[in-house]
Amino acid sequence: HHLVYQDEIPSTQKKAQHLAEDGAEEGTVVLADEQTSGRGRLGRSWHSPKGTGIWMSLIIRPDIPIHKAPQFTLLTAVAVVKAVKHVTGLDCEIKWPNDILYKGKKFVGILTELQAEAADVKAIIVGIGINVNAAIDDFPEELKDIATSLRAEAGTAFDRAELIQEILKAFEDLYKSYMDEGFGLIKLLWESYAISLGRQIYARTANGTVVQGLAQGINDEGVLLLKDKDGKIHKIYSADIEI
Ligand code: BTN
Known part of the structure; x- marks a missing residue:
């Protein structure tokens, strides 16, 4: 080093x-x-x-x-x-x-x-x-x-x-x-x-959009997967998380 x-x-x-x-x-x-x-x-x-x-x-x-x-x-x-x-x-x-x-x-x-x-x-x-x-x-x-x-x-x-x-x-x-x-x-x-997995969370992205859903886990790229109430999976690349 x-x-x-x-x-x-x-x-x-x-x-x-x-x-x-x-x-x-x-x-x-x-x-x-x-x-x-x-x-x-x-x-x-x-x-x-x-x-x-x-x-x-x-x-x-x-x-x-x-x-x-x-x-x-x-x-x-x-x-x-x-x-x-x-x-x-x-x-x-x-x-x-x-x-x-x-x-x-x-x-x-x-x-x-x-x-x-x-x-x-x-x-x-x-x-x-x-x-x-x-x-x-x-x-x-x-x-x-x-x-x-x-x-x-x-x-x-x-x-x-x-x-x-x-x-x-x-x-x-x-x-x-x-x-x-x-x-x-x-x-x-x-x-x-991780604390938030399996829980309902809010993800507030940099442009102000908020996605609410169940934190399902991360995928192989390290991206957070959120399932909304309609069952749609959102890939979250960067956001603030509120529980
Ligand atoms: C965060 O927003 O949670 C990330 C904070 C990262 C702080 C570290 S301290 C060492 C390095 N130098 C900086 O100016 N920031 C990072």
Whole structure:
């Protein structure tokens, strides 16, 4: 691995995007102690205070067509759930596609971005943000009821370096399994950790359309399948989910 570490950075994701454009090798990790303009999904910002979280972006270069890229969001979520369990003992849950929650509160966000050439992936930038040792009291007001941290839940602080190591290890194992045997194992693991499957949910897509239906599962591309009241199956590529 090639590791780029900075005490303070606007966004590890932006930095990793630039490095990937400049040809950075697969496995490059960009890590920071603080982000001053951390980015979330759908143009949102990501609260990334100094010293309490894991803010990192990983560059990978799988030889796959772009329609398979969403699989890596799910692979990443599975890797983080496994690593969190290993280091903290906490069983957490995945909310499609990329939020990781503990008892209904989010403490991990995953942002996967793509660099493509025609129909092929050139690089995937996997951004992972984890609230590790933050105190809820220090969260901005609008996050206090919906977000949490590992320390707040477990009542003890955790070694961020150990968690990073476990995440990278789990990621590498799953990546190998993906390359050797395909998406099957990851899909199974993901579905075993997912909260919304088998439930009625609302999916609000970026253009504001809302689809209501039964979350049936994911397909082999990592796309969410929703069955509406008329029995029609909708493929959800990107949306916010409400339960
Ligand atoms: C989400 O909206 O849930 C995704 C949040 C992703 C945050 C991480 S922190 C490391 C990386 N750098 C960023 O600016 N964003 C991602």
